[in-house]
Amino acid sequence: MAIIKPFKALRPQAQLAKQIASKPYDVLNSQEAKVETQGNPNSFLHITKSEIDLPESVDIHDQQVYEKAKENLEAFVKRELLFREAKECYYIYQLIMNGRSQTGLVGVSSVDDYENDIIKKHEFTRPEKEQDRINHIKTSGAQTGNVFLAYRSHEGIDALIEKWKAAKSPVYDFTADDNIQHTIWIVNDEKAVEEIATLFEKEVPCTYIADGHHRAASAAKVRKAIGSDAKEGANYFLTTLFPSNQLYIMDYNRLAKDLNGLSAADFLKQLEQKFEVAPATSAVHPAGLHEFGMYLAGTWYKLTSKPGTYTEDPIGILDVSVLQNNVLDELLGISDPRTDKRIDFVGGIRGLGELEKRVNGGEWAVAFSLYPVSIDQLFAIADTGNVMPPKSTWFEPKLRDGLLTHLIYE
Template sequence: MATIKPFKAVRPFPEKAQDVAALPYDVYNRKEAAAAARGKLDSFLRVDRPETTLDDRMKMDDPFVYETARKNLDKLFYRKALTQDNKDCLYIYELIMDGRSQVGLVVCTAIDEYLNNTIKKHELTRADKEEDRIKHVNACDANTGPIFLTYRGEDAINVIVDKWRKENAPVYDFVSEDGIIHRAWVIDDDSMINRLVKKFKNVKSLYIADGHHRSASAVKVGLMRREANPNYTGEEEFNYFLSVLFPDEQLYIMDYNRVVKDLNGLSIEEFLNALSEKFEIEDRGSEAVKPQQKGSFGLYLDNKWYLLTVKEGVYDLADPVNSLDVAILQNNVLVPILGIGDIRTDERIDFVGGIRGLKELERRVNDDMTLAFSMYPTSIEELMNIADADLLMPPKSTWFEPKLRSGLFIHKLS
């Protein structure tokens, strides 16, 4: 049973929504974030990545950085960019990319359901990244970035949401710089809110699609505040965190590709010979390889593309984790041949979202890497099955598009 809760969102005035809305903080490195925020005084990136407004020499974990996040959030109120609703509402958020729509419900979800695994996870988190967001949430006294959740679709929920969209005008309707259409509606009718809350009680589980670090941090902040307030009732806002819930059938997972710094001391011939033990190798020359089915991979090396097809018997089809393409590559190439240690932290490997295209893989290899692997996307069903089995996917297994914008909905903790 999933619990959803309406809340008084902090959100932009309609005429400011496009200026405030920003891509998630973690899609940028520091240099990219600074460039994206430059000259945009209303951009929420100045809150989510406050170091973009400070001297480059400032360490990103300096306490002053988090103080700046809070100040930059306050400035958005002073600049008449943000306001707060005066009653608890639910919200609808639609994104349209290349003509394909996905419609989510913006709500608060319970930290207790994260703890009891009603909200299911599929990835490990890193302590340093959690700590960063814990400090950020505490400083801002708010969940500033929504957690992207999914669930096995319920027609009854879709009917209610679609009816509201058809009968009411959106409060936001704009196109972001990357061509994504963003629309939002406010559900302020108590009877409609109660109907949706009741319908979600029929949803057995929610699944984190994107935002494992944000959700883990939000939960830990909630637990810290419970400890500081031993007489808490459970109704306080810090017992909940900001989420956007999308039905699974609407989601689109793109490939999440890999680039590697070197061949681990091997020559090209030695590397290809090692690959041939587990993969059929087809030389494709200059033709970029975008895998079309599970068990196939593109390899870009020495200005040439190869199609790799895993040989029969290399992995167990019945194993939900090790049968993932990202696991096949990790278990048979990245670790044993290329000597990558911890996939999450090894500096010899980097990850490139499929939205950047195969040309980006070629560019990285020609610039600062030696080889690249193009991947076949993980499916949403694979993700949910692994989460249901209380198992974990390898790092960087999924890349969802389009990306939810931060700043359109903010949840205050007190």
Template sequence: MRIRAFQGLRPKPENAATVASLPYDVVNTEEARELASGNPHSFLRVVRAEIDLPAGTDPYDASVYAQAKQNLASLEADGVIERESEPCIYIYQQKMGDHVQRGVVAVCHIEDYENNLIKKHEKTRQAKEDDRTRLNATLRAHPGPVFLTYKNDAKITALMDAVTAGEPLSDFIAPDGVGHTVWRIPGGADFVKAFESVPVFYVADGHHRSASAARVGKELREANPNHTGNEDYNWFLNVIFPDNELKVLPYNRLVLNLNGKTNEEFLSELKNVVPVTEGNVDPSPDAIGKVSMYFDGKWYGLDLTGLAASDPISELDVSKLQDYILQPLLGIDDPRTSNDIEFIGGIRGTGELTKRVDKGDGPVAFSMYHVTCDQLMAIADADQIMPPKSTWFEPKLRSGLFVNTF
């Protein structure tokens, strides 16, 4: 795989904690406004610039993109962020509780995305892709990195070990308790060389960011009669993690009604589909093929391992749950569009499921075992698309620590 050092913008080390923000797509406008309150340096003012405009402003209005451009320019003019003195690669480490993951920050070529050497497993939503495309084009920058993964390579791990044994450029703990540490590598030639032996990358998180970066690059390529392929617009910002360091959380399900069935009818029909156990059931399943169900005030265990599957998609627990239970028993034909189901990120824990069911938001919730990186890669290798809301990667990459301009 091709990676390259880049001479982008980054916060001065003393400003990293106040600049770095959650990514744009994990907060809504009001949450972003509250998080940025009292902090003029928050990068949310770039990736969610509507928070600096009157309440009710359409987040896709032209004024939002103009405000984002102004805010990014102000951060640089005020000396909060600065242009790197030379092309660099970085190591970005995140620590959440006992979990530590380290990724290489570099730019990748949009042709590798277009030619499926950077593999995808999700569909994008047009409105979100259009939004990030317009933002990138207005800023002439990638304000948030794409989260890529690759099959662990010992040579790259050894290089990261050597770098992270040294003094970091910046190190802080965010308000959510996640630690963020950055090491700077001028040139990064050893990493560029090492990644040449990696056959493919996989998009773990950031399908809209990668799609929009490729679109902007293509638009600028087509508009440039002297295009060579080496221009900065051909390269987009990524953090690239080995698969063995990633933490994947499940995406759980809350069903809002029983499709006209009584509790007794639903439970009886369910037992005709899969083995169901009661008593001493862990709310968090411990293996592929196991699902925990909260229903009628208690936890049940479901065993999906005996259900037939014909390909990497249908082998997923979320697919089996959909194909054998949610659709035939509960009438949820398309989870992408159904109003009878909600998806709850695993970061909220199983307590969120019991709380929602107990207060009457829905009669039944399903706690899933997380999709593995091997499953994600197998689906991407087969050029298939993951079912909606299948994976939740945590911790999230902070925006604003690295900005690639073009």
């Protein structure tokens, strides 16, 4: 059964929460982070994207970047922008986006559960992204990025969380610049804390990584690297757990750098063997399973899978698998999307205009829009021990970094 523990969060002074809270480190590149932090020296991006405070000549994976993150974190504490909770607590985190609300429980989950598959995975990770977080956690001593976990909805847990929300005032409540509202309550009553832990231990047999495979894997590898000197904090990692009936998955789209030596005309001809290909007058948002959009040479196309391009098993039926097997691998020679530099991934929150922009810029040759994976598909794949192709799911809204941080050396 799932082990969820309270913890002593490092968190902002209430009046500074909106300034400090930042978008997750992995949804912004360095240049975007610099723009985001202009005029705001209190942004948590100075810790999660600390290369913004170093010369551009410094590689973003250089040890100087991680040392700067540690320096900036210590400075935030010294300036009393952040403080450590006096006792172990749970936290309730509600997000509202476009009128749709979802509420999760923040605690720390067991690294042992991760390694023993009580925390289930549905994706492999990319080695260079893992190593980046390993270096960041080891050097800073902090898990600054939240792992987004899902569990099958449970009426008792839902009722307990809603009761606490109704009875207590939030410690943080603000609307960020992207119009997403973030509200956090502290659960510091010992009876309530014990009741939450017991409910999960008795009623939730497993949890599922929805977003944050790299952060979870890195936490486990950091503990292993520390070895016998590891403090208790390293045995757990920062997680927010959401019931499955509140989650929203968006599309996660693909870009390929080149056409593997094919001309655009030849590529289209090859596609017609596996797909019905029809030019479109505007960007294509797939309307259902086995339908794709493609942007090539200034034109959008609608692709519809022909029989034989997919199977009925949990992995083979996914559109990310259909695209990977029949196009990216077979036609473009991108056999390992985890490591191949000729592929990139664009979350649906950026819109299809981002795909057009990047292809029109000349760095990428073709883009594909996909129909989103469902939460039931995710659970089915994880339960059977299978994995999706990387970057198959994009969850929105995103949790903000900096509101709740877990320290591993204490």
